[in-house]
Amino acid sequence: MINQQMTQLGENSSVIRELFEYGKKRKAEIGEDKVYDFSIGNPNVPCPQEITDIMLRLISETEAAALHGYTSAVGDNGTRQAIAAYMNEKYDIGVDFTDIYMTVGAAASLTISLRAITNPGEEVIVFTPYFPEYKVFIENAGAVCVEVPARAGDFQIDFEKLENAFSEKTAAIIVNSPNNPTGAMLTAETLDELAAFLKAKEVQYGKEIYLISDEPYRELVYDGVQLALPVKHYDNTIICYSYSKSLSLPGERIGYIMVSPKMAGRKKVFATICGAGRSLGFVCAPALMQLVVGQAQGLTSDISAYAENRAIIYNALTEYGFEAVKPDGAFYLFVKSPSGDGGEMSERAKQQELLLVPSDSFGMEGYVRISYCVSKKQIEDSLPAFRALAESYGL
Amino acid sequence: MINQQMTQLGENSSVIRELFEYGKKRKAEIGEDKVYDFSIGNPNVPCPQEITDIMLRLISETEAAALHGYTSAVGDNGTRQAIAAYMNEKYDIGVDFTDIYMTVGAAASLTISLRAITNPGEEVIVFTPYFPEYKVFIENAGAVCVEVPARAGDFQIDFEKLENAFSEKTAAIIVNSPNNPTGAMLTAETLDELAAFLKAKEVQYGKEIYLISDEPYRELVYDGVQLALPVKHYDNTIICYSYSKSLSLPGERIGYIMVSPKMAGRKKVFATICGAGRSLGFVCAPALMQLVVGQAQGLTSDISAYAENRAIIYNALTEYGFEAVKPDGAFYLFVKSPSGDGGEMSERAKQQELLLVPSDSFGMEGYVRISYCVSKKQIEDSLPAFRALAESYGL
Numbered sequence: 001m002i003n004q005q006m007t008q009l010g011e012n013s014s015v016i017r018e019l020f021e022y023g024k025k026r027k028a029e030i031g032e033d034k035v036y037d038f039s040i041g042n043p044n045v046p047c048p049q050e051i052t053d054i055m056l057r058l059i060s061e062t063e064a065a066a067l068h069g070y071t072s073a074v075g076d077n078g079t080r081q082a083i084a085a086y087m088n089e090k091y092d093i094g095v096d097f098t099d100i101y102m103t104v105g106a107a108a109s110l111t112i113s114l115r116a117i118t119n120p121g122e123e124v125i126v127f128t129p130y131f132p133e134y135k136v137f138i139e140n141a142g143a144v145c146v147e148v149p150a151r152a153g154d155f156q157i158d159f160e161k162l163e164n165a166f167s168e169k170t171a172a173i174i175v176n177s178p179n180n181p182t183g184a185m186l187t188a189e190t191l192d193e194l195a196a197f198l199k200a201k202e203v204q205y206g207k208e209i210y211l212i213s214d215e216p217y218r219e220l221v222y223d224g225v226q227l228a229l230p231v232k233h234y235d236n237t238i239i240c241y242s243y244s245k246s247l248s249l250p251g252e253r254i255g256y257i258m259v260s261p262k263m264a265g266r267k268k269v270f271a272t273i274c275g276a277g278r279s280l281g282f283v284c285a286p287a288l289m290q291l292v293v294g295q296a297q298g299l300t301s302d303i304s305a306y307a308e309n310r311a312i313i314y315n316a317l318t319e320y321g322f323e324a325v326k327p328d329g330a331f332y333l334f335v336k337s338p339s340g341d342g343g344e345m346s347e348r349a350k351q352q353e354l355l356l357v358p359s360d361s362f363g364m365e366g367y368v369r370i371s372y373c374v375s376k377k378q379i380e381d382s383l384p385a386f387r388a389l390a391e392s393y394g395l
Numbered sequence: 396m397i398n399q400q401m402t403q404l405g406e407n408s409s410v411i412r413e414l415f416e417y418g419k420k421r422k423a424e425i426g427e428d429k430v431y432d433f434s435i436g437n438p439n440v441p442c443p444q445e446i447t448d449i450m451l452r453l454i455s456e457t458e459a460a461a462l463h464g465y466t467s468a469v470g471d472n473g474t475r476q477a478i479a480a481y482m483n484e485k486y487d488i489g490v491d492f493t494d495i496y497m498t499v500g501a502a503a504s505l506t507i508s509l510r511a512i513t514n515p516g517e518e519v520i521v522f523t524p525y526f527p528e529y530k531v532f533i534e535n536a537g538a539v540c541v542e543v544p545a546r547a548g549d550f551q552i553d554f555e556k557l558e559n560a561f562s563e564k565t566a567a568i569i570v571n572s573p574n575n576p577t578g579a580m581l582t583a584e585t586l587d588e589l590a591a592f593l594k595a596k597e598v599q600y601g602k603e604i605y606l607i608s609d610e611p612y613r614e615l616v617y618d619g620v621q622l623a624l625p626v627k628h629y630d631n632t633i634i635c636y637s638y639s640k641s642l643s644l645p646g647e648r649i650g651y652i653m654v655s656p657k658m659a660g661r662k663k664v665f666a667t668i669c670g671a672g673r674s675l676g677f678v679c680a681p682a683l684m685q686l687v688v689g690q691a692q693g694l695t696s697d698i699s700a701y702a703e704n705r706a707i708i709y710n711a712l713t714e715y716g717f718e719a720v721k722p723d724g725a726f727y728l729f730v731k732s733p734s735g736d737g738g739e740m741s742e743r744a745k746q747q748e749l750l751l752v753p754s755d756s757f758g759m760e761g762y763v764r765i766s767y768c769v770s771k772k773q774i775e776d777s778l779p780a781f782r783a784l785a786e787s788y789g790l
């Protein structure tokens with residue numbers, strides 16, 4: 001008998017994907033430029049030209065059997081050394097390349113890390129709103145996803161609610177800053193308080209509590225805001241990184257897991273990550289792309305394009321009367337539904353050919369998510385539709 | 396607390412990897428060309444020039460954001476259509492492109508398929524000798540690996556032993572033809588008998604029994620031997636394929652799962668595979684490589700190089716007095732230990748600087764595996780060492 005839980009996961013595709021498919025159908029009906037699809041986080045800005053040049057050079061100049069052969073399971077040493085050097089120069093964290101495990105993107109980073117640091121029946125805390133696949137990945141490890149609402153207004157951590165949700169079964173907490181879907185970032189003060197909280201819990205329960213920091217949007221920060229890096233605040237941190245967003249390579253599936261150099265028993269944890277990768281069927285990360293990112297540390301796609309999009313859409317929507325938190329990073333705008341119902345707003349927006357994701361898919365009611373990693377033209381063209389949507393609410 | 400089972404998997408690397416690491420150290424000590432490493436299956440023959448050309452053309456001529464963007468989770472439709480067309484032309488199996496799910500290589504194909512068609516506690520049968528990661532992947536799904544010895548001499552299925560091992564808990568059987576580590580192939584007669592056996596078991600237990608056909612060596616067949624394709628013999632077959640060996644792209648992690656077009660409830664099984672992929676963290680297979688293999692159906696690396704290696708090493712070793720089954724496919728030679736102990740032979744071979752994998756890592760005593768996907772020069776240079784090894788046994 002096939003596995004019913006997996007059938008369900010396969011048949012109930014996410015609301016985001018459903019909207020995306022609706023959009024494709026609708027575009028075929030009324031024209032590509034008449035539908036304003038803000039549903040998915042597929043970067044519109046291309047990878048830097050340097051990335052294309054590196055790929056062409058590697059493929060032209062490297063002996064093919066070596067270039068496309070297996071790297072070791074943990075990844076290419078040169079690439080790991082380049083990442084360690086970059087992270088140490090930029091964040092001064094004293095990481096060694098042996099703390100880095102190359103992965104097939106962010107999803108793999110998360111499933112491997114979760115499998116490594118949890119046991120069946122243990123709990124992992126996420127803060128709502130959150131990327132919905134966290135729950136799927138936590139359950140893949142046999143663990144339980146415990147949702148804790150973020151603080152209203154600024155999406156920082158509500159420590160009273162965290163205290164109430166924490167139990168002797170809690171193995172780990174996931175943070176995601178800049179955040180999908182809100183674009184909010186955790187402040188250094190929040191991370192300090194979180195570190196103190198977790199250290200106290202480690203003493204109370206006599207075990208390590210791990211902080212998983214999912215950082216695909218780390219490089220996408222605006223207005224010169226300083227990113228507070230979780231691993232600088234708490235030693236038992238595992239970074240899950242992906243180049244999907246920062247280098248606009250989402251389809252190439254390349255990222256890494258980094259264990260804090262100050263983690264208790266880091267060698268053991270690293271070996272456990274290797275074991276989890278092996279168990280899940282991740283043999284090595286794509287070899288060509290490993291070499292590419294090894295030569296591309298510090299590069300990003302043209303983030304100014306997202307900054308410009310952010311300014312246009314945030315200014316317009318607030319002018320029309322919508323309420324939204326101005327995002328510090330990522331490429332999402334989280335907008336309050338005037339009716340208090342995100343699903344209702346998403347449906348109503350369709351009448352204006354606007355595709356907005358209702359926030360209940362992120363574990364929180366009352367908002368929609370606008371993914372603004374689209375062309376500037378799409379944003380500009382969509383503004384009359386947003387104005388009409390505002391007017392339909394009497395704003 | 397970290398997951399002890401995963402720690403163990405991470406710390407106890409395979410014997411193959413240990414030998415490989417030993418070889419690297421030894422080469423540093425006495426010279427690259429003085430150590431004859433036959434331990435791993437990393438193809439020495441490069442990918443066809445056409446593959447390199449396709450990569451360069453795609454990267455030069457395709458808009459980067461589209462080229463490196465997410466494909467849908469199941470894979471690029473054009474690539475899936477190309478694969479279906481090729482499989483139908485070559486094997487006449489009537490497969491539709493919607494039966495194909497692109498994966499991050501063979502390991503992913505297996506972990507996803509196993510997760511989809513088993514439930515925790517169920518059993519999956521493998522035939523010894525077998526690729527040791529099967530057990531790891533089966534256990535990742537929460538299932539139990541049941542080993543059944545292949546028939547002595549020709550490595551076909553021993554149906555009496557299969558009957559004894561089969562139970563109401565059996566969910567699936569894995570076959571691997573051409574086989575790693577023996578190079579043996581299952582005959583059409585064996586597959587017919589297996590199909591009859593499984594159909595009878597389906598009636599007896601009132602449920603589907605799945606056949607997983609792991610086919611990374613499908614294109615590596617010698618002497619014009621006709622491959623018997625399991626899916627032609629049994630309807631409830633899932634093909635797990637990878638381009639690692641046939642196109643010499645092991646590091647690029649690209650392959651697929653194909654559900655038999657005649658499978659009972661194939662749409663449901665396919666949805667379950669999608670769910671399992673999602674759960675394990677496989678979001679989409681590497682996008683560039685999906686497009687590359689979509690344009691490379693029917694291409695293979697220069698297999699004549701392996702055929703030549705096979706002839707040289709098989710002829711020499713049997714001349715020296717070793718016993719080995721002449722392999723029909725893949726690039727492995729399975730050699731009987733004159734002492735009856737594969738581990739002893741592997742250790743003794745090290746004295747001649749020969750690195751051979753003992754067969755107990757494959758669930759069978761008494762043999763070593765020689766991986767001959769190396770340069771012809773390495774094979775020729777190693778022959779005196781093999782002769783000395785034979786002489787040390789008094790052969």
